Amino acid sequence: MRDPELVGRGAELAALDGALAAARTGHSRVLVVRGEAGIGKTALLEHVAAHAAGFRVARTAGVESERELPYAGLHQLCVPFLDRLEHLPVPQRRALGTAFGLTVGEPPAEFLVGLAVLTLLAGVAEDRPLVCLVDDAQWLDRVSAQTLAFVARRLLAEPIALVVAVREPAEQLDLAGLPELTVRGLGEAAAGALLDSVLKGPLDVRVRDRIVAETRGNPLALVELPRFWTAAEQADGLFRPDGDALADRLERCFHRQLAPLPPDTRRLLLIAAAEPLGDATLLWRAAGELGLGADPAAAAAATGLIEFGPRVRFRHPLVRSAVYRFASAPERQEVHRVLAAVTDPALDPDRRAWHRARATVAPDESVATELECSAGRAQARGGLVATAALLEQAATLTPDPALRARRELAAARAKRGAGALEAALGLLGAADAGPPDPARDAEAGRLRGQIAFDQRRGRDAAELLVRAAGSLDGVEARETYLEALGAAMWAESGVAEAARAAPAARVPPTAVDLVLDALATRLTDGYAAAAPRMTAAVDAVRALAVEEENTAHVLWLLGNRAGGTLATELLDYAAGRELAERQVRLARDTGALVQLQFALNFLANHELLAGDLTAAQAFVEEDRLLAEATGGRPIGYSAILLAALRGRDAAAEIATAAAAATERGQGRVVRWAGYAQAVLANGLGDHETARDAAHRVFAHDTVGHQALATAELAEAASRTGDGDLVTAALDRMSERARATPTAWTRALEARLRALAGFTPAECYAESIALLAGTPLRVELARAHLLFGEWLRREGRRVDAREHLRTAHVMTSEMGLEAFADRARRELLATGETARKRSAGTTEELTPQEFQIARLAREGLSNPEIGTRLFLSPRTVEWHLRKVFGKLAISSRRQLREAVFDVAGT
Incomplete structure (x- = not known):
């Protein structure tokens, strides 16, 4: 017989049955079932479980009181499959084991845990189709909810059906964009039939219609509310517009059913409601502590609202909440006290601390200490939201004001790590109310600054x-000054003040000291004075060993945002590329996705300078995919320069990026966009626009960007007749070449000397010779182009053709379309015809297909590609089949010779 709550649910059942059918054929299906309390979501999940013949069924459910325990919901879903943990790749195995408290290690990145769950579930489904059911998702702990959303977005070619039920209205669960099934009230006919089936006697048709209308066809309301109606209530329809939510009415209805039960039965039900795992062993232990026998269970089961077995299950979540909500505060505290007493402190210390906290009203240091220990374990598992909540609760129960303020500061730090910035500031305000403590105040000030950034x-x-920083000591002070300088440089505001505030390096200096000292000197005393210090700082950062203990945070602090900036400022390509590659490896290994976005852009810029636009495009796409995965936005640095070098309608893209950066106060990005605009305009031959854009960057002392813009300014100004600007650019580059004579700097100085009219033939030849021994193919091609253009203007057409041909071939092969067209036009002016080159037939792939094809061509296996792109191996294989079809090939060997590009580029 069909569940009464499924009357009139033909469309919903068809959608769910369709999801199962698709999964049986190897096509993943995700369905988010939304609806108000009592609308029948749980009944629909039960239907899926009952009709999942041939599937393995995994289930989890959110419990409101468990939202502070990290990974509680996810663990419940995955626990039947943990025997397969050893089959996961090592980084994933470590991450998931640490998240679930099975192993001890560094706090795992949430997205590495997500990838581990995806791989685990995909592996289970290889043997037998899998259906995962998640009920009451609005009450899942945050990391479990985020992980499930991450997995849901990456299910594609696995025999898996994932059905998630969430009550509306609910907090945002990051489920946007997933397929949805909204469950609404029953239609009038179905609702009336359901109401008739539970009524004890006849009902006036007008009253019946009014009840159907006021319950909005909610099945649980139609089934449960009539159970205790009086004749008078039936006569006037019961539902009075008192403003109460339907869920509250249902809770009161369940309470009315429970109220007549004996006191011991209600106490037993309260134990079950307060123990979120449904652990029957704990239930009976607690019942024994309270002196309850077996009889209360029989009376409770007779109501049909609860089932006792290996797991204790309430008929509906509203039954649990009704039991708990309508108990008095002393009754709830007694039950939590008993549950804490029967929970093994060695096996489950966190749940014991959780129960003790709910049994405590007055401040109690022993309970606060247990919560603080739980917070430490939560942080070790990567649960920053839970860490913050537990520390905040520990602070509330801390009797000592000074210690309470310390715990509030720690909670604020965890809130910031979890992205809850306003909540973190609120906790900092609470910490400020503690007793005077200069050290704590300094730490709080640093945290406020980090939040502002x-x-x-x-x-x-x-x-x-x-x-x-002025109130901190030692390493913390130096790191804080470096953070201050980085923030000022990012905003291009207050840079000089931050630089002057930085103290001199200690003896012997650390890498942090050297970088801080180099940046401060560069910004206060200029390039020449800072050059030796910048060189020493870059060498020190390169010498840092990733494997050394406690160096990870230093590497992040000094990576592409500090050491990399200095390498660019020195025009040291080898050092910059080495740092970029190391930062990418470190970010991948640790799952630090936001840091990975920055590192990918830094590495992509080096690929662009080397002329490998395809590799750079791959990193740009990965930045975009990571932003999509994290819910953030792409860093976008490299995308701007890539568009400029390609010369394809890039002006609007660059202008949009600059406007957005201006609005956000990101002056450094504005300067980068100006540099990219100059590159684009020089390629197109629009030298006035290039001159103006490059001069705006040149006029600001922007570390790193200014050196790149100087060459653009000289080239553009030489074409517009602005000799003074060419001279100013040459003076700037000559100063750099004298202080740090890298091959790149010397080559650019020689080029600028030629542009200024100093023995151009010799200077252009010198520039080309210096660049020929470097990976800087874009600079080399442009040097040939400039030399060829000068030779043509001098009437030396034969000599000009040699360099213009080289420039045309190189720029065409690299995909620098604007510069290639400029070289072609110059060749035509010498009397030689140069056709536009084509790299061959290019099949456009989607961004994800492009990424997969590139990695497969590099020799990565499907599991390795899946790890890189947060996909299951089976989904990678599915995409590869589509790639092979589009490129008309049949093997990875042929893929190495194929030419492909991203759609829309």
């Missing part, structure tokens, strides 16, 4: 961090 308030961040 997170909020893209660069100038505010710099001021706060400088102030905090």
Whole structure:
């Protein structure tokens, strides 16, 4: 017989049955079932479980009181499959084992845990189709909800059906964009039939219609509410517009059913409601502690609202909440006290601490200490939201004001790590109310500055961090000054003030000391004075060993945002590329996705300078995919320069990026966009626009960007007749070449000397010779182009053709379309025809297909590609089949010779 709550649910059942049918054929299906309390979501999940013949069924459900325990919901879903943990790749195995408290290790990145769950479930489904059912998702702990959303977006070619039920209205669960099934009230006929089936006697048709209308066809309301109606209530329809939510009415209805039960039965039900795991062993232990016998269970089961077995299950979540909500505070505290007493502190210390906290009203240091220990374990498992909640609760129960303020500061730090910036600031305000403590105040000031930077308030961040650094000592002070300088440079505001505030390096200096000292000197005393210090700082950062203990945070602090900036400022391509590659490896190994986005852009810029636009495009796409995975936005640095070099309608893209950066106060990005605009305009031959864009960057002392813009300024100004600007650019580059004579710097100085009219033939030849021994193919091609253009203007057509042909071939092969067209036009002016080159037939792939094809061509296996792109191996194989079809090939060997590009580029 069909469940009463499934009356009139033909369309919903068809959608769910369709999801099962698709999964049986190897096509994943995800369905988010939304609806109000009592609408029948749980009944629909039960239907899926009952009709999943041939499937393995895994289930989990959110419990409101468990939202502070990290990975509680996810663990419940995965626990039947943990015997397969050893089959996961090592980084995934470590991440998931640490998240579930099975092993001890560094806090895992949430997305590495997500990838591990995806791989685990995909492996289970290889043997037999799998259906995963998630009920009451609105009550899942945050990391479980985020992980399931991550997995749901990556299910494609696995025999898996994932059905998630979530109550509306609910907090945002990051489920946007997933297929949805909205469950609404029953239609009038179905609702009336269901109501008739539970009524004890006849009902006036007008009253019946009013009840159907006021319940909005909610099946649980139609079934449960009539059970205790009086004749008078039936006569007037019961439902009075008192403003109460339907869920509250249902809870009261369940309470009315439970109220007549004996006191011991209600106490037993309260134990079950307060123990979220449904652990029957704990239930009976607690019942024994309270002196309850077996009889209360029989009376409770007779109501049909609860089932006792290996697991204790309430008929509906509203039954659990009704039991708990309508108990008095002393009754709830007694039950939690008993549950804490029967919970093994060695096997489940966190749940024991959780019960003790709920049994405690007055401040109690022993309970606060247990919560603080639980917070430490939560942080070790990567649950920053839970860490913050537990520390905040520990602070509330801390009797000592000074210690309470310390715990509030720690909770604020965890809130910031979890992205809850306003909540973190609120906790910092609470910590400020504690007894005077200069050390704590300095730490709080640093955290405020870090939060300001997170909020893209660069100038505010710099001021706060400088102030905090002045009150800190040793390593913390130096790191805070470096953070302040980085914030000021990002905003291009308050840079000089932050630089002057930085103290001199200690003896012997650390890498942090050297980088801080180099940047401060560069910004206060200029390039020449800082050059030896910048060189020493870059060498020190390169010498840091990734494997050394406690160096990870230093590597992030000094990576592409500090050491990399200095390498670019020195025009040291080899050092910059080495740092970029190391940062990418480190970010991949640790699952630090936001840091990976920055590192990918840094590495992509080096690929662009080397002329490998395809590799750079891959990194740009990965930045975009990572932003999509994390819910953030792409860093986008490299995308701007890539568009400029390609010369394909890039002006609008660059202008949009600059406008957005201006609005967010990101002056450094604005300067980068100006440099990219100059590159684009020089390629197109629009030298006035290039001159103006490059001069805006040149006029600002932007570390790293200014050196790149100087060459663009000289080239453009030489074409517009602005000799003074050419001279100014040459003076700037000559200063750099004298202080740091790298091959790149010397080559650019020789080029600028030629542009300024100093023995151009010799200077252009010198520039080409210097660049020929470097990976800087774009610079080399442009040097040939400039030399060829000068030779043509001098009337030396035969000599010009040699360099213009080289420039045309190189720029065409690299995909620098604007520069290639410029070289072609110059060749035509010498009397030689140059056709536009084509790389061959190019089949456009989707961004994901492009990424997979590139990695497969590099020799990565399907599991390795899946790890890189957060996909299951089976989904990678599915995409590869589509790639092979589009490229008309049949093997990875043929893929190595194929030419392909991303759609829309």
